[in-house]
Amino acid sequence: MVDLIPSPETVMTILKRTGAFREGHFVYPNGKHSPHYFQMPLAFRYYDTARVLAVALSNKGEVNPCIIVDDIIRSGQAIEETAKLVKALGSNVIGCGAIVRFTAAPDKLGVIPIKSLVEFDAHMYDSGDACNDCVSGAPVEHVRF
Ligand SMILES: [Zn+2]
Numbered sequence: 595m596v597d598l599i600p601s602p603e604t605v606m607t608i609l610k611r612t613g614a615f616r617e618g619h620f621v622y623p624n625g626k627h628s629p630h631y632f633q634m635p636l637a638f639r640y641y642d643t644a645r646v647l648a649v650a651l652s653n654k655g656e657v658n659p660c661i662i663v664d665d666i667i668r669s670g671q672a673i674e675e676t677a678k679l680v681k682a683l684g685s686n687v688i689g690c691g692a693i694v695r696f697t698a699a700p701d702k703l704g705v706i707p708i709k710s711l712v713e714f715d716a717h718m719y720d721s722g723d724a725c726n727d728c729v730s731g732a733p734v735e736h737v738r739f
Pocket of ligand 1: 619620627628721722725726727728729734
């Protein structure tokens, strides 16, 4: 029997294989440094991978009138703004999910649990002074999101 919800390890293997999970030395637009970067569109450029991830995430929750789904939740800000917009449009959000959720991001949207296929403990440093890669002189890559 096929497991419709792959393990977090299997999802991470998919994200690494597609190049969506990258390791290196990254500086985010907010100035934070990290040895990790998720470039999620890379995981969705292949139909088979997109299908596996989308079906898995859809099986994490029940069928509901309004479910917000994102590829990655880094801070939770985007999904909270989306929920406010949905509410302003007269609908209720009763489900929420993402392929990857940073553990520092909220795990609930109000009282609704945010379901994800991977809970990722991202290492983020507030400045280059606190970043091990900066201290060691590793080349840096600036990322957009
Ligand atoms: Zn750094």
